Amino acid sequence: MGIESAEPGTVRPGGRTARVRAAVLEAAGDALAEQGFARLDLADIARRADVGKTTVYRRWGTVAGLVADLLSDMAEQSLPRTETGSLLEDLKANASLVRRTLSDRRQGALFKAVIAAATTDARTAEALHRFYEIRIAEWAPCVQQAVERGELPADTDGHEVIRAVSAPLYYRLLTSAAPLDEAAAERAAEAAAAAARAGCYRSTAGSGA
Amino acid sequence: MGIESAEPGTVRPGGRTARVRAAVLEAAGDALAEQGFARLDLADIARRADVGKTTVYRRWGTVAGLVADLLSDMAEQSLPRTETGSLLEDLKANASLVRRTLSDRRQGALFKAVIAAATTDARTAEALHRFYEIRIAEWAPCVQQAVERGELPADTDGHEVIRAVSAPLYYRLLTSAAPLDEAAAERAAEAAAAAARAGCYRSTAGSGA
Numbered sequence: 001m002g003i004e005s006a007e008p009g010t011v012r013p014g015g016r017t018a019r020v021r022a023a024v025l026e027a028a029g030d031a032l033a034e035q036g037f038a039r040l041d042l043a044d045i046a047r048r049a050d051v052g053k054t055t056v057y058r059r060w061g062t063v064a065g066l067v068a069d070l071l072s073d074m075a076e077q078s079l080p081r082t083e084t085g086s087l088l089e090d091l092k093a094n095a096s097l098v099r100r101t102l103s104d105r106r107q108g109a110l111f112k113a114v115i116a117a118a119t120t121d122a123r124t125a126e127a128l129h130r131f132y133e134i135r136i137a138e139w140a141p142c143v144q145q146a147v148e149r150g151e152l153p154a155d156t157d158g159h160e161v162i163r164a165v166s167a168p169l170y171y172r173l174l175t176s177a178a179p180l181d182e183a184a185a186e187r188a189a190e191a192a193a194a195a196a197r198a199g200c201y202r203s204t205a206g207s208g209a
Numbered sequence: 210m211g212i213e214s215a216e217p218g219t220v221r222p223g224g225r226t227a228r229v230r231a232a233v234l235e236a237a238g239d240a241l242a243e244q245g246f247a248r249l250d251l252a253d254i255a256r257r258a259d260v261g262k263t264t265v266y267r268r269w270g271t272v273a274g275l276v277a278d279l280l281s282d283m284a285e286q287s288l289p290r291t292e293t294g295s296l297l298e299d300l301k302a303n304a305s306l307v308r309r310t311l312s313d314r315r316q317g318a319l320f321k322a323v324i325a326a327a328t329t330d331a332r333t334a335e336a337l338h339r340f341y342e343i344r345i346a347e348w349a350p351c352v353q354q355a356v357e358r359g360e361l362p363a364d365t366d367g368h369e370v371i372r373a374v375s376a377p378l379y380y381r382l383l384t385s386a387a388p389l390d391e392a393a394a395e396r397a398a399e400a401a402a403a404a405a406r407a408g409c410y411r412s413t414a415g416s417g418a
Contacts, residue, residue: 036329038247115383116325120245125386132384164400167380168373174324175341175379177334191373191404198403200396 023049024056025070032067033109037117037124042066067114068127075134087146087196091189094139095165099185102173115174136162143196153199160201164192232258233265234279241276242318246326246333251275276323277336284343296355296405300398303348304374308394311382324383345371352405362408369410373401 027048031040040063046056060066082093101107118125136159143158168188172178195201236257240249249272255265269275291302310316327334345368352367377397381387404410 112328116328118383119321119325128384129386160396163380164377166384167376170380170384171372171376174327174383175337175375177338187369187409190407191400191409194407194409195400195403198399198407200400200403 020049020051020055021059021069021073024051024060024066025073028066028070029106029110032070032113033106036113037063037067037121040067064121064123067117067124071114071124071127071131075131078135078138081139081142083142083145087142087149087151088189088193090139090142090146091161091165091193092186094142094162095169095185095189096182098166098169099180099182102169103180108173112173115170146196152196153202155202155204156196156199157201157203160203161192161196164195164201165189229258229260229264230268230278230282233260233269233275234282237275237279238315238319241279241322242315245322246272246276246330249276273330273332276326276333280323280333280336280340284340287344287347290348290351292351292354296351296358296360297398297402299348299351299355300370300374300402301395303351303371304378304394304398305391307375307378308389308391311378312389317382321382324379355405361405362411364411364413365405365408366410366412369412370401370405373404373410374398 024045027045028040031045031048042056042060042063043053045066046053049056056066060069079097082090082097084090084093102111114124114128118128139162140158143152143156143161146152147154147156165188168191169180169184172180172184178184233254236254237249240254240257251265251269251272252262254275255262258265265275269278288306291299291306293299293302311320323333323337327337348371349367352361352365352370355361356363356365374397377400378389378393381389381393387393
């Protein structure tokens with residue numbers, strides 16, 4: 001059942017546009033996960049979404065433009081952070097979310113495809129960087145809260161701590177055949193918390209520690 | 210000046226074969242860095258290396274086979290680890306080596322290209338995983354030495370500590386536009402050392418810490 005088959009007059013102003021976007025982005029995500037970036041084709045995505053080809057070309061223009069919009073939507077749709085009252089538990093919640101996303105069949109393939117595309121396509125790289133900035137900024141306040149609770153040095157860089165949680169999971173995904181299990185997620189959270197407590201992510205750091 | 214122009218009779222047995230391999234792998238690395246995996250072409254690589262096309266097809270068969278051999282050669286050619294007598298200094302040497310490799314124009318592009326290719330090509334993925342296993346195993350003994358010096362818990366997993374040094378550098382390379390500077394390398398080494406000291410990489414760990 002495609003978007004364009006919605007009965008005329010039953011949709012709020014703006015509703016149809018939003019639903020066309022949702023259908024096209026979902027189809028783009030499916031195609032990316034199945035085929036990778038290099039084989040993406042706007043006409044094929046329009047067919048999958050049951051949306052007119054002209055609409056897709058007019059609205060997104062290029063494959064890179066569509067993928068950039070997909071990443072922007074993924075950032076908007078992502079889950080809000082968890083607040084547990086403890087740095088370690090907050091970081092474990094973050095690590096577990098990243099792990100579940102990357103080990104999900106469709107989502108994992110989609111992230112791999114976009115990261116691969118970003119190595120050659122500047123617009124996709126920019127959209128991917130923006131996606132991570134938004135996600136990191138969503139979680140960074142849990143570090144600030146830990147600072148306020150006295151768990152961490154005052155000048156701890158929250159963005160660096162959150163990046164440190166993700167890094168080993170992405171590294172494992174891209175450079176090894178090892179499974180992304182919960183033990184890996186826990187270890188990533190524990191290591192980031194321990195290094196943060198040791199002062200490694202202080203914004204004035206760079207030696208010592 | 211190409212390999213095939215070496216005067217007959219001037220080369221040791223085995224020497225010509227080794228030099229053909231070196232020339233073809235260098236040309237393959239150049240092509241990967243410039244164009245990415247998807248545009249690699251054995252005939253073009255043979256031309257760049259000034260080696261007969263038939264030789265390249267006979268010896269490597271496919272682009273994936275050639276890239277796998279390139280990765281195997283890169284693992285063999287990589288620098289041996291540094292031994293400084295201190296865990297933190299050893300890890301800093303490792304981080305600095307990884308950083309220099311990834312920020313080198315040709316090498317950085319080459320690694321990005323191979324990581325991207327590994328997301329879709331199983332043979333390249335296997336060769337890439339093997340490359341990292343070899344490099345991690347080269348450096349892991351510095352962790353064992355730190356254990357023997359009493360710097361770290363006895364059951365610290367050296368491979369995990371070395372992976373923890375690389376992870377933030379690869380994550381930064383692939384997900385952000387931030388430069389891979391020496392401060393990032395130092396921070397990666399310090400964080401891995403701090404987490405290792407806190408027991409996060411004990412092979413029996415998974416909770417606590």
